[in-house]
Amino acid sequence: MEFLKVTLEIMRSKAIFVLIFSFLLVAAPEAGARTYSESAHGIVSEAPQSAPEISYKVSMSNPSTHLIEMEMTVRSENLPKLTELKMAVWTPGSYLVREYARHVQDFSVVSGSKKLTWQKINKNTWQIDTGGAKSLTVRYNVYANDLTVRTNELNDQHLFFTPAALMMYPKGQLSAPSTVEIDPYGNWRVGTGLPAVSGKQNTYRAPNYDILFDSPFEVSDFTEKTFTVEGKKHRFVMSGPGNYDLDRIAADTTKIIEQAYKIFGELPYDDYTFIVNMRGGGGLEHLNSTALQWMRFGFQDPYYARFLGLIAHEYFHLFNVKRIRPDALGPFDYENENYTKLLWVAEGGTSYFDPLIRMRAGLINDKSLLSGEASIIESLYGQPGRFQTSLEEASFDAWIKYYRTDENQVNNQISYYDKGEVVNFLLDIMIRSESKGEKSLDDVMRYLYNEHFKKGRNYTPADYQKTAEMMAGKSLDDFFAKYVRGREEVDYDSILGRIGLKLVASRPESDKGYLGANFSRSGGLTIGSIPKGTPAWDAGLNADDEIIAIDGYKASKQFFDAYLAQKKEGDKLKISVFRHEELRQFDVTLGRTPAGGYAIRPVDDPTEEQSKLYQGLFGTALK
Template sequence: MNHLNNHKTFGLFLALLLFAVSPSQGQTPKQQWQYTVTPQPEKKGVHVQLRLSGETEKSILFKLPVWTPGYYQLMDFAKNVSNFKATDGNGKMLEWKQNANAWTVDHSSNSGVTLDYDVKTDRNFVGGNFIDQDHMFLSPAGIFLHGSTIKQPVTVTINPYTGWTKLASGMDYLKSDTTTYTAPDFDILYDSPILMGKLETLPGFKIKGIPHNFIGYDMGNFDRIRFMGDLKKIIESGIAVIGDIPYKHYTFLSIGAGGGGIEHLNSTAVTFKGSGLETSRGRLKVYNFLAHEYFHHYNVKRIRPIELGPFDYDKENPTELLWVSEGFSVYYEYLMVHRAGLSTPEELIDHLRDNLMAYENKPGHLYQSVTQSSFQTWTYGPSVKKEDADKTISYYDKGPILGLMLDMKIRQETNNKKSLDDVMRTLYKQYYKKLRRGFTSQEFRTVCEQVAGTDLNEFFSYATTTTAPNYIKYFAYAGLDIDVKSTKFEIKRVLKPTPLQQKIYVSIFGASK
C-alpha cells in the first residue's frame, strides 16, 4: 500500500496497485462510469452518485450484486438502497423501474445519465457496510451498481468528511487526485473494500521490496513493533510456500470491532483488537486468523476452484472444493505461524486436534460429506440452523485434517521428498500462472496424485463420502499415535519412530523446544 504525505483534507492516504490489467487497456472505452460517494454518518448511510457518459442504450439496466466474493451467502444489498433517482445530461428526470436487484432506466437521448441513491450502511461486518461518526467501511458489492458488462473501467471519488484524515482501499488512485480511485473493471472494484475515518497506520515493512501495511480503526493498546515484526515473519513463511509474490502492495484493513475476515487480491478486511495479544493463547489465535486471511490471496483468489471466478453476481456460485480453499487455508494458517517460529510442535498438534474433535464429536459427520458441506454452504451458511446442526459438518473442521493427512501421505509415498506444498505450487503455476483459470475437482485430484506418485482413491473417499478416515494409518506416517476410542483423540509420538517417520514428523511439526 502506497503512502502519500498530503496536507489537504485527507492527510495520509493508502492505495494499493492492482495486479490486474484492464481488458480495454490501450482502447478508448465507449462509456465512462464515474462514482462519487458522500459519507452521511448522521443518516447511517452514504449517498452515491453515478455519472454515466458515452454510448448508451435506450433502456439501461443497472444491477447490484446479491453477494460479495469471499462470503458464500446471499445478501440482499438491494434492500438498503433508497431515494433512487435518474436524470439525463440536461437534468431531466428519467423513468425507471426496479425488479429485485436490478433497476431499468429509460433513456431516449445520448446526453448521459446520472443516478443518485442512498445506501443504508449499518452492518458492522467485513462483508457488509458500516458508518458511524468516526469511520466508514464499504464493501463495494453492496454499494456500486454495474451495467450490462462487468469488464468496464470505473472511477470512485470519496468526498471528505470533517475530522476523517485517512483513507485505504485496494484500488489505485489517480496521481492527479488522491481522493479518486480507479479500477479496470467491476470485478476489481468489488474486490476492493474501502476504509476511511480516524484511522491508525502501524509501522509497515517490506518483503523483497514490496510494501506490506496494516491500517485500522480503534485497535487498542498493544506492542505495535513486536506485532508487526511477528506479522512479517508469518507473511514470509506464507510466501515461502509458493515462492512468488503476485501483488505490488499488500495491506490489512482492520475495521475494528465487528466480525470475521474476508480476503482480497492484495488486501484483506479483518476485525482486530490488540487486546487479543495479551496472552500467549490469544496471540496465537490472532496470528492464526491473520495468517489464514493472508494465505487466501494464494488459496482462493489465485489457486481456486473453477467455480470461483469469473463470478455470476446474480446468484450463488457453489463449489465442492471449499474443503480445499478454506480447509487447507486453516491447515496453512497453523503451518505459517509455526514455521515463523511462533508456536511449538505441541501447540500445532493441539490446533489440529481441536479441529478433529469438532468434526468427530458431532453427529453430522455420519450424514454429510465435506464436499456436500462445501456445495451446500449457500443453503446452510456459516451459522447452521439448529434443526440442521446434527446433520451437517464444517469444512473448516474436516478440511485442515484432510490437509494434514494428504501432506503426510505425500511425504510417506515420496520418502519425504514431496509434500502438500508441492501440490499448492503446482496448482499456482499450472492454473493461475499458465492457464489463468481455476481447476476442476478432477484436475485437483490429478495434481495430488502426480505429486504423490500414487493413486489416492482412499484419501479422496474421505472427502466425497462419510467413510470414517483411517486416522491411525495416516498419523503413523509421521510417527504419531492417535487414540480414536476417546472423544479427546489424544495424539502422542510413538516411542521408537522409524527414520522416515522421524523425518516426516520434523518436516511438519519441527523439533520440540
Template sequence: MKKSIAGLVILLSVGMTARSQVKVGFEVSFKEPQAHYVEMEMTISGLAKDYVDVKMPVWAPGSYLVREFAKSVEDFSATAGGKPVKFEKVKKNAWRVYSAKSNAIKIKYRVYGFEVSVRTPFIDESHAFLSSTGIFMYPDGLLKLPSTVKVIPFKGWNKVSTGLEPVAGQPFTYTASDFDVLFDSPIEVGNQEVFDFMASGVKHEVAMYGGGNYDKERLKVDMAKVIEQATAIYGENPNKHYTFIVHNFERGGGGLEHLNSTVLGASRNAYNTPEGYLGFLNLVAHEYFHLWNVKRMRPIALGPFDYDNENYTTNLWVAEGFTSYYENKLVLRAGFVDPKAFVDGLVTAVSNVSNTPGAKVQSAAESSYDAWIKGYRPNENSNNTGVSYYSKGEVVGLLMDLEIAQATKGTKSLDDVMKAMYLQGKTLKRGYTDAEFKAMVEKISGKSFTDFWAKYVNGTHPVEFDKYFGYAGISIKNQNEGSSIPYIGVASKKTEGRIIISAVSRNSAAWVDGLNVNDEVISVDGVGVEAALERMPVIASKKPGDVVTLKVKRDGIEKDIKITLKASPNMKLVAEIQSNAPESQVLVRKGWMGI
C-alpha cells in the same frame, strides 16, 4: 463466405468500440454518517443505447450466501443533462435508466449500512467501512469496464485505506481496471491509525480502526514473518502493495480475503494476551494465504463471478478448509508455536470433526456445495445434519499432507501441490476442477488417491487418525476410550435465569427419549437445574443405562420425561510426539512440518 466473415468482424469491432467508449465514475460522500448512510453518485458516459441497466451484486465473493445488498438501497434517482430521466426497477437488484438520447447519465442513491461484519457496509459517526459489493453498482454486461472512485471523507475524517490504485495528483481518488477488481477492494474511511512495513518485497499497510492494546512495532515484525512463510510456499508474491483493514471491537473476529487486501475483525484488548495475540496472527495467516488459495488458485466455478446468483462448487473444502489448515503451518514455521502445540491444535481439529454427528451425514464436497443454503444458515439441528467445510477441509488437508509426505519419504508435501496448482492456474488462466486437483496430488505423491477421495472428500469415513499421525511418529490416545461417561446429549444456554435446551445430538439419549430444543429444564431427579446439564453431579454420579427424570416446561406446560442415559460417544484425543521414532517417520515429520 468472405463477405459474411467481414461483416461479423465489423459488427464485433463496432460492439467493442462502443464498450470501450463507455466510462464509469463514482463519487462517494457522507451527509448523515451518524444515521448510517453513504451517498453514492454514479456517472456513466459514452452510452450508445437509449437505456442502461445498472445492477447491485447480491453476494460478496468469499462469503457464500446471497445477502441481497439491493435491500439497503434508497432514494434512487437519475438525471441526464441536469434533468430527471425515467427509470424503473426491472429486477430485485437491477434498475433500468433511460438516457433521453443523452450519451451520459448521472445516478444517485443512498445505502444504509449498520451490520458489523467483514462483508457488509458499516457507517457511523466515527468511520465508514465500505464493503464494495454492498455499495457499488455496475452497468449490466460491462463488468470489464474500468472505473474511478472519488471518496469525499466526512468532516473531521482524514484518511482512506484501500487496495485500489490511487490516481496521481487527485486526493482520495482511485481507479479499478474492471468491476471484479472494484468489488474485491473494500474501503475504510475515517481516522484509522495507519502503519506499514515491507515483507517479501511488498509494501504492506495496516489500517487500525477502534484502538486497542496492540504494539505496532511488534506487529510489523511478526506479521512480516507470517507473510514471508506464505510467500515461500508459492515462490512469489503476486502483489505490488497490500492493505490490512483491521476493525478492533470489544469482541471481534473473522476475516474476508480480497485480491490485494483483507478485512479482519479483532478484539481490541486481546493483543497483550498469548492466546489473543496468537489468535490474531492465525487470522493474518489465514487471510493472507488466500492471496493464492482462492484469489488466484480457485475452483473453476468461482471465476468469472456471477454477481446475480449463487456460484456453486464442491471445492470449498480446499479453498477454505486447506487455508484453515495452513494457518497452523504458517505460525509454526514463523516460530510462534512449537511442534507440540502445532500437533495439539490439529488433534483438537480432528476431535471436533469426529465428535460432530453431522460429519457422518455430509461429506466435504457436499458441505462445499451446500454452503449457499446451509453453511451460512445454521439452525438448531445443523450439528446433526452437516459439517463445516472449514473444519472438515482442515482435517482433509492434514491427512492429505501426511499421506503425500509418507508416499515420498518426506521429500514432498501438500506445499508442492498448492504451488503446482497455483502455477497451473496462472498458465491456463482459469480455475481448477476437482479432477485436476486430484490428478495433481497423485502426480506429486506418485500414488493413487482414489480411495482417499472416496473416503474423505466424497464420503463420510471416520478419520483414521492413528494411521496418519503414525506416519510421522506421533501416537494418539483417546482418553475417553474404555470409560463409561454418562451422557444425555444436549447443549443448553442460560436465558433470564432459565436453562433452555439449544441443541439435541443425533442418536443421543435426549434424541431417543424425546427432549426438544426450547424445552426449559426445571429439575433432574428433583434437583433444580442452574447450569449445564451434563456437568450436574446428579448425572455425573450415574452410569450408562441408568434412568433419570427431567422435569421440563414445553410451551408453558410442565411434563416429566424419563431419559435412559447412554455412554458418551465423544473422543478426547491427546498426542505424543515419539522422540525415539524410526528415522523413516522422523523424515516424514520433518517434511510435513517444514521446519
C-alpha cells in the same frame, strides 16, 4: 468467511469466528494487459472499446444518519435506451446471497439537467429510460449500519464499505473500468488496496468490477503503519483505539509473509493492506488487501496468537482462492450463487496452512498445531452429520447451509473449514510418506499457482486430486473417494502413523452416565442441539427445551452437572422441561460416556522413516 461463524472457522479453537483471481491486474506489472473475461476461466485483454466510462463519488456528509451518499455517472456512445443498473446480491469470499439492494433508498437519475424516468424490474435492477441520452447520473443513498467484513458501516467514528454492497454496475459491463472518488468526512483519510489515481486526491481506479468489488475501503482517522517485506510495501490500517502494538504486529506479520513467499517464490502484488476494525472477530480475503475485525482489547496474550492466526489465514488466501481459483470462483456472477465443490480446499486448505506457516515462522510450535487438529477431530466425533455430508457436498451447499446453521446442523452437516483442515493435513502426510519425504502439500499449492493461476486457468476437483497424486507418485483415489467425495469415518491412526503419530483419548469411554444433549451457549440449561442416537435424542428431548428440574429437584446448571456426575450407564432420570411454555416431563435412560480429550501423540518406538517424515513436516524432532 462469515463473521462469527467464520471466526470460528479460523480461530476455531477453536473458539472464534472466521472466511479470493487471476492477476491482480492493478498490482502485478505484467497483469496490466490481462483481465477477466466473461468466458469460463479465460483471461482476455483490456476492457472492450465499447466499455462505458463509469465514475462514482462516495460522500458521507452526515455520518450519524448511517446514510452513504452515492453518485454514479455512466457515459457511453452506445448507452442503451433502456439502461439497467444492478446491485450485487453477494460478495466473493462470503458464500451467501445477502440482497444488498435492500439498503438502497432515495434513488433518482438525471442526464445533465434533465430528470429521467426509471422503474425497478426485479429486486436488484433499476431500469432507466435514457431517452437517447449519452450519459446519466444516478444518485442514491445506502443505509450502512452493519459492521461485518462483507457489509457497510457509517457512523460518527468511521466508514467501512464493501464495494459490492454499495456500488451499482451497468448490466453486462462487469469488465468495464471505473473511477471512485471519496469525499471524506472531517479529517478522515482513506485506506484501501485499490490503486490511487496520481494527481487526484482520494481518487482510485479499478480496471474492472472483479477488482473494484475486491477492494474494501476504510475511511476514518485511523492509525497506520507501513513496512516492507521482499521489496513490497505492506500497510496496517487500524480503525479505532485498542491495545495493539503495531511494531510487534508488523514484525510478526513479516514472518508470516516470508513463509508464504518461501512456498510460492514471489509476492504477486505491488502493495498489500490489512484493514482492521476493532469489534468482533473474522476476516475476508482479497487480492491485495484483507478486511479484518478483532476485539479492541484482544491484541495481547493470550488472544494475540489467535489474531496472528486470523492474519495468516486471510493473507494465505491471496494465493489459495484469490489466485489459485476453484472452478466457479471468478470471474464471478454477482446476481446468483456460484457453486463449487472445492471450498474444503479454498477454506480448509487455508485453515491448514495458517498454523503451518505460523509454525514455520516460529510463532507456534508443533504441539500447538497438533492440538488444533486434535480438537477438530474431537468436535467431528460429536457430529453425526459427518455421515450425512461429504466435504464436496458441504462445499457445494455452503450457500444454503454453512451460513444458515440451525439446531439440526450437528446431525446433517460438517464444516468444510474444520474437516477440510484435517483432511488437507492428512493429505499432506499421505503425499510426504508416499513420496518418501520428497514432496508435500506445498508442492501441490505451488503447482496450482504456476500451472493454473499463471496460465489463466481455474482448477477443478479432478485437478486437485491429480496434482496431489502427481506429488505422491501414486493414486490417492481411495483417500479422495472415502474422505472428500464420501462420508466414511476417517481412519486417523492409519494415516497419522505414517509420520509416527497416533490419536489418543485422555478420557477413555466409561460407564459414567451420559445424556448427550448440547446446551446453548447462554450457560443455562436450555438445550442447543441433540446429536442423533444419544440418550437425550432417544428420550424425545428437543432443542430449545429448558430443563428446570431433574428427579423432582430444581436444577441449575451446576446442580445438574453434579447430579449427573454420580450416575451410571443405565440409570433412569425424570427430566422436567418447559417446551413452548408447557411443563413437560421425560424419562431418560443414561448411556455410556464416550471417549474424549483427544490429543495427537508420538507412537512408541517410532521408526527412522517415521522420525524423518515428522522432522520434514514439523521441522523438529518427533518426541
